[in-house]
Amino acid sequence: MADETLYERLGGTYGIAGAVDVLVDRLFLNVGVNANEAVHAHHGDPANAPGYKFLVTAWTIEATGGPTCYPGLDMEKAHDTLNISEDNFNAVAFEIAATLNFLGVPAAEHKEFMDIIESYRSQVVTVPVAA
DSSP: OTTOOHHHHTTHHHHHHHHHHHHHHHHHHOHHHHTSHHHHHHHTOGGGHHHHHHHHHHHHHHHTTOOSOOOSOOHHHHHTTSOOOHHHHHHHHHHHHHHHHHTTOOHHHHHHHHHHHHHTHHHHOOSOOOO
């Protein structure tokens, strides 16, 4: 168990895909996440949900130590036109944490995954904090 990757401890592809299914539905409905007009334009089209779920699942598989399978852009390129603020990032992080709690992810894995998310803050947030 100690030598298992986070990917394995989260249930592998099926566990991660199930969690992402719940998460993306929450993100598409979250008022704070969708307060960003560029994000809302993407989330406002339900036809985008399956593709978004695929990309988030593949990214999460790789980020947690699973096989290489993410075909999307790196985090900076994927977010550079979305004008993501600290508040926007925090709203997404909140939904991720709430989803992990809802699904009963153990505390150690929860923290490890949230640390991964936090490590991407500087690559995703492009709007400076207002003075």
